[in-house]
Amino acid sequence: MQHVRPEGPGISQAAKPDVIASTRRSVAQASDRLLGSPLRNLILGVLYMLAVMAGAIIAYCRLAGWSFGDALYMVIVTVYTVGYNEVHPVESPLLRAITMATIVLGCTGMIYLTGALVQFITLNQLNQIFGIKRMSHQIERLRGHVIVCGFGRIGMMLAQELHAGGAAFVVLEQAGEAAELARSLGYLCLHANATEAAALQSAGIHHARVLCTVLSNDAANVFITLTARKLNPGLEIIARGELPSTEGLLLQAGANNVVLPTHIGAERIAEMVLYQETARFIRGSDRMKDFEKVLLSLGLDIQVVVAAPKSAATGQTIEMIEQQGNGAFFVVQINRRDGEAITRPEGATVIRDGDGLVLVGRGAQARGVGALFEAGNRSGFRVSAR
Numbered sequence: 001m002q003h004v005r006p007e008g009p010g011i012s013q014a015a016k017p018d019v020i021a022s023t024r025r026s027v028a029q030a031s032d033r034l035l036g037s038p039l040r041n042l043i044l045g046v047l048y049m050l051a052v053m054a055g056a057i058i059a060y061c062r063l064a065g066w067s068f069g070d071a072l073y074m075v076i077v078t079v080y081t082v083g084y085n086e087v088h089p090v091e092s093p094l095l096r097a098i099t100m101a102t103i104v105l106g107c108t109g110m111i112y113l114t115g116a117l118v119q120f121i122t123l124n125q126l127n128q129i130f131g132i133k134r135m136s137h138q139i140e141r142l143r144g145h146v147i148v149c150g151f152g153r154i155g156m157m158l159a160q161e162l163h164a165g166g167a168a169f170v171v172l173e174q175a176g177e178a179a180e181l182a183r184s185l186g187y188l189c190l191h192a193n194a195t196e197a198a199a200l201q202s203a204g205i206h207h208a209r210v211l212c213t214v215l216s217n218d219a220a221n222v223f224i225t226l227t228a229r230k231l232n233p234g235l236e237i238i239a240r241g242e243l244p245s246t247e248g249l250l251l252q253a254g255a256n257n258v259v260l261p262t263h264i265g266a267e268r269i270a271e272m273v274l275y276q277e278t279a280r281f282i283r284g285s286d287r288m289k290d291f292e293k294v295l296l297s298l299g300l301d302i303q304v305v306v307a308a309p310k311s312a313a314t315g316q317t318i319e320m321i322e323q324q325g326n327g328a329f330f331v332v333q334i335n336r337r338d339g340e341a342i343t344r345p346e347g348a349t350v351i352r353d354g355d356g357l358v359l360v361g362r363g364a365q366a367r368g369v370g371a372l373f374e375a376g377n378r379s380g381f382r383v384s385a386r
Contacts, residue, residue: 038120045113052109053079056102064088064095074099079106135188139204142168147203149194149213149224151178154240154261158214159187170203195223200231210236218246222253229254302360304335305373309353313373319347321372329361 053075060071070087077084079102090099146162146169148155155171159182162169171187172194173179182189192199194213205211205228213224221239228237239255241247247258307313313321318331334342334349335356342349351357357373 038116041116042120045109045116049079049109049113052105056098056106059098063098075102078102079110081107139170139188142170142204143207144209145169145204147172147200147205147208147211149211150215151182151189152216154214158212163187172199172203195220195227197227197231200228205231205235208232208235210238212238214240216242218242222246222249225250225253225255302358305357305359307351307353307355307357307373311373313351314353316351317347318345318349318351321351324372329359331357332360333358
């Protein structure tokens with residue numbers, strides 16, 4: 001027969017973890033009520049001292065008949081324990097009572113206020129220190145992430161898109177306010193100069209997959225590209241250029257792709273002017289925006305290009321230019337100058353001057369086919385497949 005040991009009046013073994021957890025919660029709640037937040041403690045201390053000082057000044061003025069200046073002076077030297085002589089002799093029981101109350105309440109409040117101020121400053125500094133350390137540890141664990149150099153207008157929009165797409169990234173920003181803004185948005189951000197090799201190394205450039213330098217300064221973007229390429233030869237670098245003449249410098253410095261925001265903006269405006277229906281179809285609906293994000297996640301891109309007169313594309317068939325593109329893109333629609341839209345064109349369809357072609361291709365490679373449609377370029381064109 002198996003004997004079962006009675007639990008007796010004590011606590012059962014199964015209930016002990018619940019009791020311990022409940023006790024810990026109670027202690028934590030009591031600690032929170034006692035200490036509160038540093039900011040709240042600081043505000044309460046200030047309000048308490050203002051109330052004590054105001055009450056003491058009123059008492060000296062109304063009950064003892066002192067002037068406001070004498071009362072204010074007496075209260076300040078008392079609560080701050082400076083110890084100067086009294087402005088008036090404190091001989092009557094009433095004055096002594098007011099003074100003793102001011103000493104006890106004022107000094108106690110000043111001690112509390114000093115402690116709250118020290119707590120507020122210390123915890124803020126500790127939070128900042130531990131926050132930076134925690135962020136550094138998170139960056140050290142990243143692999144295959146994206147480094148964004150610059151958190152201006154384009155950098156902020158890029159970070160938003162990367163965050164929405166679930167990509168791991170680190171922002172490098174030299175301006176303190178912009179760096180704080182990036183951190184407040186929940187992004188990993190280092191307050192550092194991206195042109196320095198140490199800053200790039202702190203961002204984990206040796207383990208990064210892509211670096212995007214989107215500063216408004218072309219010289220800085222070229223220098224960052226040179227430094228990043230030297231630190232990580234296998235890194236994919238996407239650089240921003242303000243002037244068209246900078247594109248060649250960035251490519252020579254080691255950038256895989258160069259983005260010219262003004263050029264892209266002009267292309268989009270021309271697209272809206274020349275092919276309104278196509279632009280509205282591609283860019284206008286939320287469904288197509290979601291579709292674009294899906295394409296981007298697959299490494300594909302969708303764009304509209306115009307076959308300029310005397311370009312390499314004019315007079316050729318769809319099949320011929322897709323072969324010259326070496327599989328980097330394919331044509332899904334042709335918009336004739338007379339307004340006719342040919343969806344899913346046949347391979348034998350001939351491209352005419354001024355035709356707008358909707359291309360779907362391999363991201364950066366598809367964006368590099370501009371020479372095929374530029375005016376006066378009749379030379380052969382071929383995109384190398386990667």
